[in-house]
Amino acid sequence: CSDELFIRPLSLVLSAAVRKGITEAVARAFKDTRVKAVVLCGENGKFCGGADIREFAKAMSGPPLVPMIHAIEAGEKPVVAAIEEMALGGGLELALGCHYRVAHAKARLGLPEVTLGLLPAAGGTQRLPRLTGIPAALDLITTGRHISAQEALKLGIVDRVTEGNAVEAAVELALSVVGRPLAPRRLSNHATPLPADLDGVFEEVLVQVKRRARGAMAPVACAKAVRAAAELPYSRGLECERELMNTLFTSGQARALQYCFFAQRAAGKWSLPNGARWDNSRPRAVHTAGVIGLGTMGRGIAVCLVKAGISVVAVETEEKQLDSGRRAVRGMLERDAKRRGVTAPLHMITFTLSMQQLRDVDLVIEAVFEDMALKKSVFAELSRVCRPNALLCTNTSGLDVDELASVTDRPPLVVGMHFFAPAHVMKLLEVICGPRSSPETVATAMTLGKRLGKVSVAVGNCPGFVGNRMLKLYLDQAHFLLEEGASPEQVDQALEEFGFALGIFKVADLSGLDIGWRVRKAAGLIGPDVDPKFPSRHRQGRRYCPLPDLLCEQGRLGQKSGRGWYLYDSAGGKEARPDPAISSFLQEYRLRYGISARRITEQEVVERCVFVLANEGFRILEDGMAAAPEDIDMVYVFGYGWPRHRGGPMFHAAQVGLATVLQRLEFYHRQNPDIPHLQPSTLLRRLVGARSPPMQQWKQHIRSINSQL
Numbered sequence: 121c122s123d124e125l126f127i128r129p130l131s132l133v134l135s136a137a138v139r140k141g142i143t144e145a146v147a148r149a150f151k152d153t154r155v156k157a158v159v160l161c162g163e164n165g166k167f168c169g170g171a172d173i174r175e176f177a178k179a180m181s182g183p184p185l186v187p188m189i190h191a192i193e194a195g196e197k198p199v200v201a202a203i204e205e206m207a208l209g210g211g212l213e214l215a216l217g218c219h220y221r222v223a224h225a226k227a228r229l230g231l232p233e234v235t236l237g238l239l240p241a242a243g244g245t246q247r248l249p250r251l252t253g254i255p256a257a258l259d260l261i262t263t264g265r266h267i268s269a270q271e272a273l274k275l276g277i278v279d280r281v282t283e284g285n286a287v288e289a290a291v292e293l294a295l296s297v298v299g300r301p302l303a304p305r306r307l308s309n310h311a312t313p314l315p316a317d318l319d320g321v322f323e324e325v326l327v328q329v330k331r332r333a334r335g336a337m338a339p340v341a342c343a344k345a346v347r348a349a350a351e352l353p354y355s356r357g358l359e360c361e362r363e364l365m366n367t368l369f370t371s372g373q374a375r376a377l378q379y380c381f382f383a384q385r386a387a388g389k390w391s392l393p394n395g396a397r398w399d400n401s402r403p404r405a406v407h408t409a410g411v412i413g414l415g416t417m418g419r420g421i422a423v424c425l426v427k428a429g430i431s432v433v434a435v436e437t438e439e440k441q442l443d444s445g446r447r448a449v450r451g452m453l454e455r456d457a458k459r460r461g462v463t464a465p466l467h468m469i470t471f472t473l474s475m476q477q478l479r480d481v482d483l484v485i486e487a488v489f490e491d492m493a494l495k496k497s498v499f500a501e502l503s504r505v506c507r508p509n510a511l512l513c514t515n516t517s518g519l520d521v522d523e524l525a526s527v528t529d530r531p532p533l534v535v536g537m538h539f540f541a542p543a544h545v546m547k548l549l550e551v552i553c554g555p556r557s558s559p560e561t562v563a564t565a566m567t568l569g570k571r572l573g574k575v576s577v578a579v580g581n582c583p584g585f586v587g588n589r590m591l592k593l594y595l596d597q598a599h600f601l602l603e604e605g606a607s608p609e610q611v612d613q614a615l616e617e618f619g620f621a622l623g624i625f626k627v628a629d630l631s632g633l634d635i636g637w638r639v640r641k642a643a644g645l646i647g648p649d650v651d652p653k654f655p656s657r658h659r660q661g662r663r664y665c666p667l668p669d670l671l672c673e674q675g676r677l678g679q680k681s682g683r684g685w686y687l688y689d690s691a692g693g694k695e696a697r698p699d700p701a702i703s704s705f706l707q708e709y710r711l712r713y714g715i716s717a718r719r720i721t722e723q724e725v726v727e728r729c730v731f732v733l734a735n736e737g738f739r740i741l742e743d744g745m746a747a748a749p750e751d752i753d754m755v756y757v758f759g760y761g762w763p764r765h766r767g768g769p770m771f772h773a774a775q776v777g778l779a780t781v782l783q784r785l786e787f788y789h790r791q792n793p794d795i796p797h798l799q800p801s802t803l804l805r806r807l808v809g810a811r812s813p814p815m816q817q818w819k820q821h822i823r824s825i826n827s828q829l
């Protein structure tokens with residue numbers, strides 16, 4: 121209409137073209153005497169997803185965001201942001217520069233820059249604290265969490281929430297405020313409301329952010345920028361925001377986190393050598409699912425399915441297990457519902473001892489004990505019981521999916537779905553594509569994973585798949601380092617300093633040392649021919665470390681037994697304490713085998729553990745067990761506590777420099793010629809020979825296109 125001007129950003133993100141469009145249109149609107157007020161809204165019902173992250177890697181072009189937002193705020197006509205669906209990052213900062221904000225009830229708002237290694241540097245760290253106060257701003261800016269429109273209303277971030285059309289509501293508001301003074305609506309004019317104990321608030325936040333993301337720079341910089349809003353006038357606060365942003369922007373951490381953003385999305389775009397892809401294979405609808413086995417994994421999987429709105433039939437073999445499984449699953453669902461203020465969907469799950477109850481389900485996820493014979497008998501039975509087109513999935517963590525498929529009447533409908541414990545919490549799902557899994561089956565498993573809130577990564581069918589195949593070698597290095605002179609706490613500390621959520625020995629204690637023990641027995645590494653008094657340090661033609669076996673023989677099984685690599689207060693105790701008994705045990709061991717302990721540096725711990733991961737990643741790429749380095753990285757970031765701000769083992773190798781990684785591996789291999797996995801992989805050598813091309817080009821250097829996917 122003639123008295124208003126609608127300005128529509130062109131896309132989801134504030135690209136150079138969109139910034140240009142907004143800048144020019146706002147200037148026109150402010151000049152045009154017919155225009156009384158301005159409403160900013162997005163295209164296709166989405167306000168704005170923030171700056172265009174892809175532009176960060178390029179030279180800056182188009183009008184910068186800060187002056188654009190400043191011009192809006194300084195304008196003499198009211199500007200109202202109509203927030204539909206989302207206002208994130210620079211999008212929310214743009215809205216904060218407007219004089220009023222109206223949000224649709226379903227909209228999400230947030231400043232997720234910290235998750236990209238950045239801070240809200242378009243005035244967000246200065247305007248938000250002035251609006252909400254310090255504690256709320258610190259929370260939103262240092263975590264990057266998205267909030268609902270209702271929470272935004274409570275915090276004062278939006279002025280109105282509507283169930284109806286947000287643009288119409290914004291127009292109504294805009295027209296109603298024409299002529300009112302704008303100065304009080306300019307957030308940069310506001311004084312920041314200060315909490316009584318300012319120092320205490322910041323100290324607490326710094327402790328929290330350092331605990332949450334070890335070694336990550338951005339959350340600390342975010343807190344510093346908010347502190348500037350508390351202590352400095354707006355313009356000086358803005359300078360501080362800019363300086364902090366400049367440091368972050370060029371950091372390796374920001375590059376790694378932005379890489380993770382795109383890698384996570386790329387992992388969903390799977391493809392198989394037969395031409396089947398994410399965009400040409402239709403997933404099946406899944407309304408009902410069976411879960412077999414209600415141990416730790418089965419319980420978590422059942423909870424995920426129910427929470428995603430899928431009816432579940434949960435099967436156990438004995439009344440006792442069924443009862444404890446039922447109690448555990450119901451408890452988890454009830455606690456979750458209570459947290460979210462909703463009713464627990466207990467009616468969506470039935471518990472039974474009869475496999476027959478699975479006859480009508482769309483898909484079954486088997487989560488029984490990791491034993492091939494047992495799993496085969498379950499799959500043979502499922503073949504008889506389930507309807508012919510039901511998908512059969514196994515939650516194996518490393519067994520041959522094709523061997524399981526071979527006992528069924530439907531190999532194309534068999535696929536691996538490897539969840540990570542606890543399955544209702546951990547974000548990773550490895551989808552194991554057997555050589556006979558059909559495109560539709562793979563598409564269904566990948567889509568189901570997404571529906572369960574997981575990051576699904578398609579991987580090939582080899583022992584341990586991607587994650588555990590690499591983990592084995594990482595763990596081996598840690599054990600060898602103990603033999604050579606390190607202590608578990610020294611290794612863990614180095615890895616935690618690097619950024620891992622937990623050191624490898626703490627992880628091993630948490631998972632239970634008997635798991636690996638069983639796997640080694642099954643692999644024939646432990647057996648009657650091993651001398652119990654003096655177990656060999658060489659098995660199957662390579663160096664072998666019997667330390668974890670010796671621990672298991674002593675009943676030190678980890679946290680659950682109160683003792684493992686660490687000491688715990690009681691069985692199941694959480695706090696890991698260094699155990700002097702382990703120190704003596706290691707000394708005696710070295711003495712017995714004539715190993716003279718040497719001083720091991722933090723650098724050696726990290727390089728050997730981390731480079732061996734990347735080295736195996738290169739072998740996985742060569743073997744065609746993962747389609748791209750991004751997939752390997754996402755497995756590690758979402759399943760193995762790899763620090764996201766280091767991008768993943770493959771990204772880290774590229775960032776350190778492939779030539780350096782090669783040279784360090786060669787060095788360690790020369791020192792340890794009996795550890796074949798320290799020998800640099802062919803692909804790594806070839807990439808270094810080709811002058812370390814960027815990751816997107818690595819595929820071109822894989823000689824035999826040997827994809828198992």
Ligand SMILES: CC/C=C\CC(=O)SCCNC(=O)CCNC(=O)[C@H](O)C(C)(C)COP(=O)(O)OP(=O)(O)OC[C@H]1O[C@@H](n2cnc3c(N)ncnc32)[C@H](O)[C@@H]1OP(=O)(O)O
Nearest residue numbers: 133169170171172173174208209210211232233241242385
């Ligand atoms: C001076 C500095 C000022 C400001 C700094 C910033 O604003 S940094 C950016 C802050 N914004 C974000 O972090 C939001 C990132 N995006 C998202 O969280 C989600 O993409 C979103 C917007 C909630 C939409 O989610 P949805 O699940 O619907 O889609 P999907 O994630 O698959 O994304 C669709 C495609 O859009 C691409 N994309 C999304 N956001 C951005 C972005 N900010 N920049 C560039 N590209 C973006 C995404 O990669 C997908 O494309 P694809 O080709 O499929 O990878």
